[in-house]
Amino acid sequence: EVQLVESGGGLVQPGGSLRLSCVASGFTFNNYWMSWVRQAPGKGLEWVANIKKDGSEKSYVDSVKGRFTISRDNAKNSLYLQMNSLRGEDTAVYYCAALAAITDSDYWGQGTLVTVSS
Amino acid sequence: SEELTQPPSVSVSPGQTARITCSGDALPKQYASWYQQKPGQAPVLVIYKDTERPSTIPERFSGSSSGTIITLTISGVQAEDEADYYCQSADSSGSYQNILFGGGTKLTVL
Numbered sequence: 001e002v003q004l005v006e007s008g009g010g011l012v013q014p015g016g017s018l019r020l021s022c023v024a025s026g027f028t029f030n031n032y033w034m035s036w037v038r039q040a041p042g043k044g045l046e047w048v049a050n051i052k053k054d055g056s057e058k059s060y061v062d063s064v065k066g067r068f069t070i071s072r073d074n075a076k077n078s079l080y081l082q083m084n085s086l087r088g089e090d091t092a093v094y095y096c097a098a099l100a101a102i103t104d105s106d107y108w109g110q111g112t113l114v115t116v117s118s
Numbered sequence: 119s120e121e122l123t124q125p126p127s128v129s130v131s132p133g134q135t136a137r138i139t140c141s142g143d144a145l146p147k148q149y150a151s152w153y154q155q156k157p158g159q160a161p162v163l164v165i166y167k168d169t170e171r172p173s174t175i176p177e178r179f180s181g182s183s184s185g186t187i188i189t190l191t192i193s194g195v196q197a198e199d200e201a202d203y204y205c206q207s208a209d210s211s212g213s214y215q216n217i218l219f220g221g222g223t224k225l226t227v228l
Contacts, residue, residue: 047217106163
């Protein structure tokens, strides 16, 4: 059974930092590009960042460039998101995902809630 | 920056056909997917590669593409299909690296 389990969310003050983690099982993790996707309360899905299978390429949505860093450890089947200089608009459920693109191999975690508030 | 545009809402009666559109300049160049999301749940893939349907998804879900517009069609809508639907693709840079989501369409089954 495929599983993606996120952790590390919580309440943080504006300007603070958090590190999200995602542990994968049930599929060959190092065969997949991996993404973080977020969803603010009552809003739509927003792609945040992704990383190539071997970690050699990374992309970010403009609103998080310079503040967030995506990384992975294929030996641990793990994906990470280091979030610095957090703002209120970063409040959201953050999903770890392997997006389908051209196949039906599409996997999502259940999400972890990040709340940025004083 | 590039965008994918969806109508905010679509309403249909049970048994009717629902069509949800998604428009974007990148769509002629990039494959697209559709996701269904119910409250409190993670999104579920219902269409990938513009028109392909995962084996776990009912046949009443189909996808089509024409130029800058893609369409998710749900034939014989059932009450359980009430959900938010999102299109997803990538920008026109050539790689499938910079991911785009549409704003989402709330499907209401009357």
